[in-house]
Amino acid sequence: MSCTFRGERLFTWYYAFVLMGCYAVGELGHFIIGIISKPISQELHFGEKGCVTNSSEIESQVEKLQKCSGMNFTMCHAAEHQNKTYCRWDYTGSGIEYQILAGPSFIAIFTVMGIVIGVLGDKYNRVRLLTVCMLLYSTMALLSGFSNSYWQLIIFRLGFGAGEAGCTPLTASIVADKFSKESRGLAMSIFNWGIYFGYGLAFAVGNYVTEANILGQGWRWSYYVTAIPGFL
Structure with a gap:
């Protein structure tokens, strides 16, 4: 007899933690720009x-x-x-150019693609779509580390927003598919831990990895580290 918790097999709860991990990686890439904006702006020359x-x-x-x-x-x-x-x-890592990078360039595509991906999730395999979304935003995070201009960073952040937009609508659907109605609330709560883990990791990665200045590349390794989990 398989072990259960709240009427669900333990392996089913594994899905909730995997989904939480996907969300955490997405939020790490989302928030990290606010931590490393100063060294980025000083190297790429933008902002005030x-x-x-x-x-x-x-x-x-x-x-x-x-x-x-x-x-x-x-x-x-x-x-x-x-x-x-x-x-x-x-x-200084501030000013209108930074604000566009941190806000509108992400939000504009995130809000639109969230609806588009939600519709696709009603028609196609949600797990595969979520995998594609995670590979997309992980690739965009990796490419952000190779940016040599402000506009390259904008383009990669747009791509990142498009990928992360799929997390919530697809995850909500996957939870509904995998969990009974008695367990869905807890499963979604576990998923939502991702935002807090992601935000906390953004502070740690953005500060300590940048300060470590691996191979003399400073902030770029913060993006490389952000991208790695999505490919595992």
């Missing part, structure tokens, strides 16, 4: 410029000095500590 700390090595010392943020151009270049300039004028 302002006064930023010159080196992470003196970040703790700067806390005891006058903050770089808020300084004008002249003050920024004049700020010194122990005969070293601790501020520089550079891209």
Whole structure:
């Protein structure tokens, strides 16, 4: 006799955790731009410029000095500590171009494709469609790491939004297919953990992987790491 929980076989609950993992990877790629926007903007040259700390090595010392943020151009270049300039004028990872990248470029395609994929899910195999969606947004995350311009990043984020748009409508349908009505609420709750895991991972990956500066590629490895789970 197979083991059960709330009337469902244990293997059936495996689906809920796999779906949660898919959602977590999608949300990781969704939110990570907010964590690594500054190093991306400084390398690809977009957004607003302002006064930023010159080196992470003196970040703790700067806390005891006058903050770089808020300084004008002249003050920024004049700020010194122990005969070293601790501020520089550079891209800050903010401004209208960043806002377009983080918001409209994702939301515009996400909202439309969510409906399109939902309709497709009513006609075709939902598990296969979800697999295609996950491969799409994982590929877009990987390509984002190879971006050499702002507009390339926009295009890849549009593609990412199109892929992630399938998560919720397809998952809701899969849960309805696999679980009895007595268990669907819990299954959807497990799936929804994905947003919190994804958001938390975005902070960890965006900060620590970028700071590790693997092979001298900084923020690019944050996207590579984001993409890897989707291909496993």
